[in-house]
Amino acid sequence: MNKLNNKNGRSPAKEIAAIAVEVALLIGGQAAIGPVMGVEIVTVLLLTFAWAYGPRAGVLAAICFSLLRCMIWGVDVHVVVLYLLYYPLFALTFGALGKISDKTYSRFPVWAAVLVNVVIAAVGAAACFFAATDFLKISRLYAVLVKTLLWIIFALACALFVTFNVLIILSRSGKVRGASAVKVTVAAALAAFFTILFTILDDFLGPAFYGYELFSESWAVYFYGSFLALAPQTVCAIVTVSLLFIPLTRIYKLAVKRI
Numbered sequence: 320m321n322k323l324n325n326k327n328g329r330s331p332a333k334e335i336a337a338i339a340v341e342v343a344l345l346i347g348g349q350a351a352i353g354p355v356m357g358v359e360i361v362t363v364l365l366l367t368f369a370w371a372y373g374p375r376a377g378v379l380a381a382i383c384f385s386l387l388r389c390m391i392w393g394v395d396v397h398v399v400v401l402y403l404l405y406y407p408l409f410a411l412t413f414g415a416l417g418k419i420s421d422k423t424y425s426r427f428p429v430w431a432a433v434l435v436n437v438v439i440a441a442v443g444a445a446a447c448f449f450a451a452t453d454f455l456k457i458s459r460l461y462a463v464l465v466k467t468l469l470w471i472i473f474a475l476a477c478a479l480f481v482t483f484n485v486l487i488i489l490s491r492s493g494k495v496r497g498a499s500a501v502k503v504t505v506a507a508a509l510a511a512f513f514t515i516l517f518t519i520l521d522d523f524l525g526p527a528f529y530g531y532e533l534f535s536e537s538w539a540v541y542f543y544g545s546f547l548a549l550a551p552q553t554v555c556a557i558v559t560v561s562l563l564f565i566p567l568t569r570i571y572k573l574a575v576k577r578i
Contacts, residue, residue, distance in 0.1 A: 337574065338380045341368045345384045359552060362510055363559040363567065366413045371571030374414030381406035397528035405517050424498030425490055432487050439508045443476030456543055468550035475557045479508055503564045510556040518549040
């Protein structure tokens with residue numbers, strides 16, 4: 320029986336069962352919340368699952384979710400490609416981050432801290448630019464809503480930036496122990512980055528499959544229309560990961576110990 324266990328000491332059958340349950344949660348969560356534009360639960364569920372179970376289980380869950388989701392809702396070919404590109408990469412990233420020891424997070428490397436700061440600053444700067452200018456060519460009906468949400472993203476990015484750097488300084492000086500707060504900040508920042516990446520990928524894959532010329536009027540309509548979902552999704556990703564990362568990872572890690 321021991322020979323059937325994988326490198327993590329987990330039974331393959333039990334790991335497959337855990338992946339199946341996770342895929343069911345992802346599909347159920349998207350079905351329940353999906354009708355509300357810009358609000359989703361998939362990001363935090365898949366992120367914490369991959370973090371606790373590791374890259375392999377996370378990627379397998381991401382692939383199964385992507386295929387099943389597209390089979391159920393019958394979407395276009397480009398959406399299948401988008402999901403199979405984005406979600407496995409997403410799960411692989413957070414699965415790898417979950418493998419890093421708490422000691423490393425407590426004494427976060429300088430180069431990694433700089434990288435996280437760059438991600439947070441880029442998200443905040445982009446949100447500030449689009450909110451403060453008329454660069455986005457969207458209707459007046461949606462302009463106020465989108466710009467308000469962009470200012471919220473900017474405020475959340477500023478809060479993440481300050482919190483992260485204060486935590487790094489305190490932890491490296493020995494005044495704060497524990498890695499949970501640093502993990503939450505890193506996860507929330509990268510969740511925001513990946514949410515934006517999803518829309519950027521869609522803005523190029525979708526028009527390409529529809530035959531739109533790059534930077535044409537048709538492409539611009541598709542591109543600007545995606546901002547109606549991008550802003551609330553980014554806010555949702557930051558808030559849900561910030562609030563649910565610790566309880567969900569604890570639940571998943573408890574499940575890991577039982578298999």
